[in-house]
Amino acid sequence: MAGEPEEFALPLSRAANERLHAMVPGGAHTYAKGDDQYPEGLAPVISHGRGAHVWDVDGNRYVEYGSGLRSVSLGHAHPRVTEAVRRELDRGGSFVRPSVVEIEAAERFLATVPTAEMVKFAKNGSDATTAAVRLARAATGRARVAICADHPFFSTDDWFIGTTPMADGVPPATAALTVRFPYGDLPATEELLTRYEGEIACLILEPATQTEPPPGYLTGLRALADRHGCLLVLDEMITGFRWSEAGAQSLYGVVPDLSTFGKALGNGFAVAALAGRRELMERGGLRHSGDRVFLLSTTHGAETHALAAATAVQTTYTEEGVTARLHALGDRLAAGVREAAASMDVADHVLVRGRASNLVFATLDEHGRPSQEYRTLFLRRLLAGGVLAPSFVVSAALDEADIDHTVEVVAQACAVYRKALDAGDPTPWMGGRAVRPVFRRRV
Template sequence: MKVGLVLQARNGSTRFPKKMSADLMGRKVLEWVLLRAGRAKVDEFILATSSLEEDKELAQTAESYGWRVIRGDAFDVLSRYAKAVEEFSLDYVVRITGDCPLVDHRLIEFALSEALKKGADYTVFTGIINGFDVEVIKGGWLLKANRLARLPSEREHVSPYVRKSKRTKKLFLKYHEEDLSHIHLSLDYPEDLVVIQRLLRELGSEDFTYEDVLRLVRQKPELLKREKEVLPNEGYIKSLQEDREFIKGLKGKPLKLEESLKHLERAKRLIPNCSQTFSKSYLQFSVGASPLFVEEGRGAYLKDLDGNLYLDYTMGLGACVLGYAFEPVLKEVKKQLDKGSVFTLPHRLEVELAEILTQIIPCAQMVRFGKNGSDVTSAAVRLARAYTGRDMVACCGYHGWQDWYIGTTTRNKGVPQEVSKLTLTFEYNNIQSLERLFDEYPDRIACVIIEPVGVEEPKGDFLQRVKELAHKHGALLVFDEVVTGFRFALGGAQEYFGVEPDLACFGKAMGNGMPISAIVGRREIMELFEEVFFSFTFGGETASIASAIATIKYMREHDVIPQLWERGQRLLDGVKKLVEEKELEDLVVVKGYPVRFVVDFLGEDALKLKTLFQQECAKRGILFSGSHNISFSHTEQDIQKTLEVYDQVLDIAKYAYEYKMVEELLEGRVLEP
């Protein structure tokens, strides 16, 4: 193990220019520090000064005392310390500053001994006289700080990053019970030099102790009198203000969004909520800071009405698994449109797609088509009620806008209370919550409908136990695979987890952006559609069916699913690493699987932080909603770009929260839940 004492000093102080070269009782100030600190029992003595010409004499003085010298940036003091750690292979660094000419090597040795004994990453005295400051820092932490610290205060004052870290083992040493930090004996102003000279004359010896100084100032407090009162920590306070200006400067250039805002006003007059889909509305994108309407999409990119281009991960709420306007699929859609899309009779493509689905989805023996996920989840509930002769439904997850489900949520306006009462909810990964429903409503529950997985992983055999419990009580099991289908596996989450339901609902990715959904299941249940009415004009619309056939064919032939997992894993791992590295676990949560995960914010300022993150990502060319639905069109370059942008914007969010600047940095409307 190697310990280095690193002394930072330079002559460029604005409060006391050339103070290191100032005369103090016949010696330069720097010489007092070199002489007194140089008695400490360490392996290396290093002066870390600037590369400026005015500090050349400091380097020469240190070398004349046998000290090593590191020179670097005048204001980036942290980089000088990191350079010392690297050049001299230091395991521990004792940090002292040139403005402490009274420094006591005994305090240095005591702090070092305690740090080594306790295995501390960061050690500092608390309550001692200002002017005897000593910090002991592990070399590895200084290197990490040099790599990750960005704020001016962190670069100039060396230890703030390490001190603020939640992962450092800190040791705060109380050398005495009384807090004497108000006694100012560091050299910041010319007036300080006068006070220190008085003390040295009284002490009469060069080799005095901290206790000698303490005894003296208690006996003769008049020695501390100065013409000008000193503002404690003035330099650090100033750098904190510089931090705030630095944080403001991290913001990107505001986007040109005039056309989006004009279009919003048009939409407000004509379209309730200004969108056909809640998740796409202006409530979920910051008005004034993010795009609100799209002109076109290609691959993994969207272009807004103002011509701004964005890398997108929401991908049409997960529908565009191959990418926007994906040419091999578009080609088949256009070919079918030339032949017509809606006819008086069923089209042969309906049978072709049904055959494909029964080949790849484990539970699929028969198939019916819809246009949205809500169509087929509602069909599944009606079918289950008809099959079992029961009315009640147990659900877990999101299942669309229809009365039977939305009546269980806060968005239940317009749903009769009697309808809402027929649907019960239970908690994911809590089998007891489902058992209680069956106990409370015996022989009344027609089906258990559940999203087999959202962003929370099923624990143990939870899904299998749900199936067994449903069947034990005479209910059907329905998997809502509108989101998971053609993403976790071609056959959906039921294939991925190996649990086969009675019925399953698919949509979104199945048609790569074209409106199509499907309910599939066991033959004896599905045959009831001969009696259960499930019929609409566009159920067999052929452009969407052609799109689904082309999408599935492409995914099978090009082994798309494994590539989604592989690319998604790199993105997911990268985002998690950034959150961990920046110690943002209390503010940012990353949940889900490589093929579909979310990044969300926590705490009272969650929505404001999410708004700020969205705002700054948009400026850097990424449309952020929180959802990350990886697509086949996302490239390695896209993932790398995303991680670089998130690296920058997570810093903005972190600093904005730390300095209570979140609202100050917002340029648009705060998002709604």
């Protein structure tokens, strides 16, 4: 495990980060993995992972949370998944015609998510959500898209990125076609639909995030969409499998027109899915008489090894009760962290939020305001204790010993947090500049 904070340094990771920045804009291929998200000089570069643990190039082992930005929910190198992938690697990965693996993957998906009637696979979630938006526009003949204002990310494409602080390069006219509605507020959403009557193609949102949907909210949203002639699109990139293997739509009893899945679907392998009603999905197919919609068409969208991984993931979830395990592990972790924070008298400042299978933490300053400075202090102590945790999102590979170790390290971090609160200044414990939000206008 990593050493004490005063001794803790990552010289090889630091050098590797410099090499990355010299060649890769931002030093990572995903902004959320950038070294600006970690304390200065303490952004580990990963050598390998197994189960719930990863090792950095400096030789430190960590208990890892938020694995692969929530994509590796079974744990790294899960044997059932890697076996399925290896089996396909020797049989070829991509052909000039569909593989039988595409049939098997589609059948498995539609059996797992029974609210969907057709499915099309892709390599990433952005392509899937953008295809949903394009299909909604085609089906309704409308240009505007309404996104949930309380959900942080939907796509790397212009229709969404134009609404963020990093909108440089997006034509203003494109960004103006996307409007926002608040989560959980049906009257406000109806007011938006009325204001843009006949203009909004779809409502797109995550079914839930850090709070459960208010009673009747999703069914009410379904009714609003029907009444105003727009589509309801559920982004299940995070909620799919973590809430239920059949999606949060199954858990909450709502049937969307379209939904998108990814992340946990491949346990780290690149696969996403657009699913929905047959009459809509077929607009991107060959068995209809209307204008054709260019739905999804990617060279690598049906790589056999990735689809085999998805099939193995879904089988594992259903046969081994993975979703229930994720909730049990999250419940244990949340209880432990809250107890540790209370024992150090920082329970009002270090908060655990969200569904047990998808926990995040908040770091508040002495005035109760969210603080990147206190987050920096907290992350630094976690890293030094061998816990890599940009969130507290669990994987099924964790065991009770991992949770207990994490809680012990959190308690140590909270003790330092208390000192910083008493001093009214976390700077002496930050070790350098504060971590930064992903979406910001300037570097």
